[in-house]
Amino acid sequence: MKMTENESVNGANQTFVYYKRRYLLALLLGLYTATNFFQHFQYATISNVVSDYYGVSEQAVNWNALVYNVGATVFIYPIMKCIEKFGFSNSMVIGTAMNAFGTAIKLCAIKQNRFDLLLIGQLFPAFGCLFPFSLPPILGTNWFKSEHVAGVIGFNFALNAIGTASAFVMPSLIFNNLNNKTEIASALSSVSYTIAVIAFGVFVMTVLFVKEKPRTPPSLAEQSRIQNNIRLPLSSLWQNRNFILLVIIYSLVTALGQAVTIVLNQMVFKQFAKSIANRIVTIAGLLALLSEIPSTAIISMICARYNQYKIVLISYCVLLIVFLSVYTFGFYISNEIMIYIFIFLSGFTYNAMFVILSDFIIEATYPISEGATLNIAVCISGIPGLFLVPLMSALIKQFGSASANITLLVIAALQLVLSLGVSNDLKRHRVNLSGPSASQTKMAKDDLSETNSEQTPLIS
Template sequence: MVNMTSVVYLLPYLPLIVPASYVIDKKGIRFTLLLAASGNFIGSLLKVFSAHPNLFFLGLFGQTISSVAQVFLLSMPPKLAGIWFDANQISLACTIGILASELGIGASFLFTPIVVRDHANMNEIGNDLFMLFLIVGIATFTILVLTILFFQEEPLTPPSEAQKLKSQESSNTIKSFKALLINPPFVMLMFAFAINIGILNSVNSLLNPILLLHFQTNGERLAGNVGVICVVFGVLGCFIFGILLDKTKKFKELSVIVYVMSVIGMLAFTFAVASENKIFIYLSAMVYGFSSSYLVVGCETGVELTYPESEFNSSGLLFGISFTTGGIFTLLFTFILETTSDFWSNMVMVILLTIGTVLTICTRNVCKRQDALRPYNLNENVNQKIEKF
């Protein structure tokens, strides 16, 4: 059932990204974020009333509503960064936006084992789930109120020349997605992103069953700790690579570095779990968690490959295909886990990540957005020299 809720949360993304893009093009980002915040609150509210063994499908329905809401949210950071920030701040701003989802995942790893404990009495488990869902419901309601009160559509003036040019162009949702899907470098990036983030989502879903095979006592707590470590180092990696992207503009080179780290991290985690040494498991989680900065590097690389197409559309396709593969991978790795062992399940992940690394190396290095911003950067440098003089 846990895997079912995970799959339900992952699969709706791809078929709904085109309607979500149409909504944001026609109604704007404020309306879209209000719609997403409302959906999250409604989904959370339904789950509050589902904390009973006979109401599992009500909770599944609430999870489905939340999964639809997150279609509008996860692709928003690159769009917001392009609207609100200038050329030297875009990647870091996008990083901070993406980190919000990572911090949410980290909070779930940290607090879920604390709030929901393993009891012999099902009613006590239901009470714990009710408390967890109530906390989430209060949080989503607070976010909805804050969005209504404080979020603005856009700044009075575009922060960069590239954004000014984009704001003067008319957008067509279907044509935009067609342009993305016939862009060879972006298609290769899309497959690499699907493998990397799809496996990341699967690992988040399968940490419990993997570690419980080796640590029957306090295995849930260990899985929570490993998840928190992955998120903490993922946040650190995102900040570091976000700054490096802004400073160096080496999008492909940094993509390759992060992807190689994901292969090394997953390989280390595989053998650390097999050794049943908790210290090794924590160390490997640090390395693999650091590689989750590919969320930022991949999204920013996608924008560079596809400019002047909408950042929401490019990142939406990346997240859409990765969430779809995440759902498929979760089912596949669960099957391998149940029929063979966690070692072979993890090794299949390593093989897939190696394929993704090859795809990343073979992706043509194109920086269309940076080319559009170059006159802006030259003018900015000249102005800075004049001010110093």
């Protein structure tokens, strides 16, 4: 049940043990993420159907997705505290339990007068939405090589893409050409029961098989952090220029990615005839989301082999501007093929940026807990979307789809400007190269002394 690899560090042979269980843990975490993010976009992709069925506005339906932003903002402290107190294993049990409980409540919300219950059910996976973001880097550092942490994050994003893409299949595969509300109720019920069964299965498997840590650390960086027992206060993050810039960029990428997917239904129905709109929403949504699979695989390999994160980030920012420009022009001339090609390329780019930004934040803030730093990043990243999605929705109604998309180009340009100010400070990478030496301990203590003369708990 285990695999060993020998690594030479500072002239001395050190053997690190890697357990096959880590692949099962990564799969279960990925399935949890997939079911969680399917629910994120479950109703936004069929907002016109849900709006008509429940007799509410499309803006109200969009709040089934935007409530995830609220959850990321409001529940950052409880989830960070939960991970700190209970660890990876128990936190994953809590997250999968919330995920499954939400699906159970939504099973009771199929009646037309129960939109309120539907929204209540959506709160449970939404309020636990930070778990799928914060747990992958912890799994990576606890069980995998340091250079494979980006791969673990990328794999989780890929499962995220599959879950979200499944939601975008629904307009054409399940909800197209339904004749009456009885058929809509039957379709909603079938989808709800299917996701509930999967979510409960993941919860049970998590309880049975997920473990906290292997018996030995998997890398020099993790070994050094354990041996030196240095815990910088979170307040030190706000004096870390790289962290601040990276979190702002991460927030803008999150808002942009949400806007592309959440308002896609509205953009397409505004620009194209209803007879073909559902097909376009499904194909474009699938291309945007499934682009995450090759994108995250490629960026994971780049992160493992090439440590110039700043150059990679800037390159992706430039590509995003180019692809979004042509995507916007595709809506302007109502060219279906152009929309398909460049929503795929745009998704390919900004999905890769999520992975590199996540790993970059971990590198820049080492040895602070990965869960804490990414939780803060995800919490802050939920705020811009609360303003951008309603703004995009209003602009589409007032000026049309292409004009509304110019907002995304402005955001992409701002990402590029901010990325120019980031320095390529890879602290964890340096530790793995140099080993757990006294100089590393001194460096960490010097960082600590800049903010506090005493060591303080991770979260007070």
